[in-house]
Amino acid sequence: MSVARFWRKIPQRYNLIGTRCTTCGRYFFPPRSFCPDCRRAGNIVDYRFAGTGTVVTYTIIRTASEQFEQMTPYVLAIVAFDEGPRTTCQIVCTPGEARIGMRVKPVFRKIGADGESGVIYYGTKYAPAD
Amino acid sequence: MREVAVIGAGCTTFGEKWDTSFRHLFVEAGILALEDAGLAGEQIDALYVGNMSAGRFIEQEHIGALIADYAGLASHHIPATRVEAACASGGLSFRQAVIAVASGMEDIVVAAGVEKMTDVASGISVDTLTGAADREWEGFVGATFPGLYAMIATDYMNRYPLTREQLGLVAVKNHFNGARNPIAQYQQEITLDTVLKSSLVADPLRLFDCSPITDGAAAVILAPLERAREFTDTPVRVLASAQASDTITLHDRRDISTLDATVIAAQRAFSMAGLTTADIDLVEVHDCFTIAEICAIEDLGFCRKGEAGRLTEEGVTALNGDIPVNTSGGLKACGHPVGATGIKQVFEIVQQLRGEAGRRQIDGAEIGMTHNVGGTGASVAVHILGV
Numbered sequence: 001m002s003v004a005r006f007w008r009k010i011p012q013r014y015n016l017i018g019t020r021c022t023t024c025g026r027y028f029f030p031p032r033s034f035c036p037d038c039r040r041a042g043n044i045v046d047y048r049f050a051g052t053g054t055v056v057t058y059t060i061i062r063t064a065s066e067q068f069e070q071m072t073p074y075v076l077a078i079v080a081f082d083e084g085p086r087t088t089c090q091i092v093c094t095p096g097e098a099r100i101g102m103r104v105k106p107v108f109r110k111i112g113a114d115g116e117s118g119v120i121y122y123g124t125k126y127a128p129a130d
Numbered sequence: 131m132r133e134v135a136v137i138g139a140g141c142t143t144f145g146e147k148w149d150t151s152f153r154h155l156f157v158e159a160g161i162l163a164l165e166d167a168g169l170a171g172e173q174i175d176a177l178y179v180g181n182m183s184a185g186r187f188i189e190q191e192h193i194g195a196l197i198a199d200y201a202g203l204a205s206h207h208i209p210a211t212r213v214e215a216a217c218a219s220g221g222l223s224f225r226q227a228v229i230a231v232a233s234g235m236e237d238i239v240v241a242a243g244v245e246k247m248t249d250v251a252s253g254i255s256v257d258t259l260t261g262a263a264d265r266e267w268e269g270f271v272g273a274t275f276p277g278l279y280a281m282i283a284t285d286y287m288n289r290y291p292l293t294r295e296q297l298g299l300v301a302v303k304n305h306f307n308g309a310r311n312p313i314a315q316y317q318q319e320i321t322l323d324t325v326l327k328s329s330l331v332a333d334p335l336r337l338f339d340c341s342p343i344t345d346g347a348a349a350v351i352l353a354p355l356e357r358a359r360e361f362t363d364t365p366v367r368v369l370a371s372a373q374a375s376d377t378i379t380l381h382d383r384r385d386i387s388t389l390d391a392t393v394i395a396a397q398r399a400f401s402m403a404g405l406t407t408a409d410i411d412l413v414e415v416h417d418c419f420t421i422a423e424i425c426a427i428e429d430l431g432f433c434r435k436g437e438a439g440r441l442t443e444e445g446v447t448a449l450n451g452d453i454p455v456n457t458s459g460g461l462k463a464c465g466h467p468v469g470a471t472g473i474k475q476v477f478e479i480v481q482q483l484r485g486e487a488g489r490r491q492i493d494g495a496e497i498g499m500t501h502n503v504g505g506t507g508a509s510v511a512v513h514i515l516g517v
Contacts, residue, residue, distance in 0.1 A: 001270075009266065030267050057288070057386055059280035060333040061272060065260055066253030068272045076277050076332075078381040086381035088268045088278075095333075100288055111271060123271070 003119055013123035020047040029085040051106030053081040060095040067112045079104055079126055092127045103129040133355035134231045135365035138167025139480040144315040144346040144465030152188050152246035153200040159347035160201050167351045167361050171202055175236040177210040180223030180243035181469035186258040188246050216262030220472025221502030221511030228371045231352045244347035245467035255343050262505040264379045276340055278380050278506045280332035283421040285386040290436035296443050298325035300420040301338045301462055303448055308459025310490040315344055315465030339420040344465035348473035364484045370514040372398035380506045389507035392429035399512040407431045411495040414475035416503035417460040426501055449490055457490050472502035483517045
């Protein structure tokens with residue numbers, strides 16, 4: 001991934017900056033610049049998500065793509081933020097701990113890297129909140 | 131709108147074809163289809179080819195022109211168009227060809243699909259396939275395709291009565307069918323034990339729940355129904371062609387365990403053909419993973435949500451069942467060269483409706499259906515064919 005491509009997503013990946021439509025009140029993460037419900041009548045503003053939420057479903061990745069091979073096994077989940085939107089993410093816990101309905105909170109972590117001398121990607125993973 | 135018929139169909143054998151290149155795979159399938167239709171290349175008016183990712187798999191773009199050239203059609207300057215919708219590229223290629231003939235714009239049109247996946251290491255192919263999901267918000271955080279379908283399986287098994295054994299029986303059934311299909315990548319029957327003892331890929335999915343990495347190509351030839359008998363005594367009519375889309379990410383879906391694009395595409399197809407599930411004699415569904423076949427049977431309307439596992443266990447979807455599913459062996463056993471799969475599904479239905487399916491023939495089959503999915507359900511193509 002190019003530096004610019006990662007750099008422009010830093011607000012979302014580090015600080016969970018999404019958007020909200022003030023016309024209908026719907027929240028978006030990742031951010032949308034166009035409300036699918038209100039369409040051109042929508043009004044989109046930035047919104048910072050708390051990042052707390054609940055695990056909707058999960059799996060334990062045993063075979064990964066090249067970049068994540070060294071991290072296996074890891075827990076991959078879909079988390080529903082308390083504001084409504086859902087996101088796909090890693091959960092920082094042992095494979096046996098993961099369960100549907102688990103409460104989670106955001107933690108800043110290294111996500112990956114472009115080889116040994118390339119860009120290091122940081123972002124948000126989620127940890128058990130209880 | 132004109133009625134459309136399939137007048138010829140061809141398919142390479144599927145597998146790890148180290149000695150065959152991308153362009154030669156396509157030419158082989160094309161020649162088989164032309165021979166089947168008794169057609170000369172000069173009679174072809176247009177060509178559509180489904181291909182997901184030659185750019186990543188063989189570092190080659192501009193596939194439409196490459197294929198027209200190597201098919202010997204460069205000097206005829208026919209329109210040749212690549213169609214891409216991840217694993218549904220073949221289904222969409224078929225649909226574009228149907229639209230071209232139905233509209234009256236073209237008469238004799240080739241719909242093909244091709245993928246050469248084994249020229250890269252498996253880590254790269256896993257990553258390439260992840261491009262069918264949302265790279266920025268699924269792939270970036272470590273999602274893989276088996277991982278995404280595994281999350282569908284976790285959600286499904288939490289809500290509906292599906293056992294791990296029933297899921298495994300999908301693979302057992304598809305290997306049984308694949309063992310009766312001469313083009314299939316895997317021609318061995320397997321036991322439930324084989325599935326349950328295979329290594330975990332993404333819990334609860336194991337290696338034998340997953341379709342393989344495959345090289346292969348398939349081609350079919352379409353013509354207006356009124357001209358079909360110039361070429362063949364056994365034209366297969368296209369009774370419906372439908373397509374639907376949904377959110378690119380799994381997490382944004384209305385329901386994790388329901389592919390709404392499948393539900394909608396099926397409704398559109400049944401409405402277009404004036405048919406119901408009771409009229410369908412067999413169906414090729416997109417079983418990229420065992421859980422995907424379970425969802426497909428339900429989302430196409432063959433049973434209610436939560437019932438497909440039991441139907442599989444009872445043999446309803448087997449070769450001798452009430453509604454045979456994936457007589458070709460499906461993606462699981464026949465193989466899944468992603469861009470070619472949607473066309474191979476049509477090839478299988480054509481063989482069955484003509485009574486040419488040998489040891490896996492469904493007696494008296496008159497109406498068949500195909501279901502081709504891109505990503506985790508962001509694109510779906512459904513076709514109904516009949517004789």
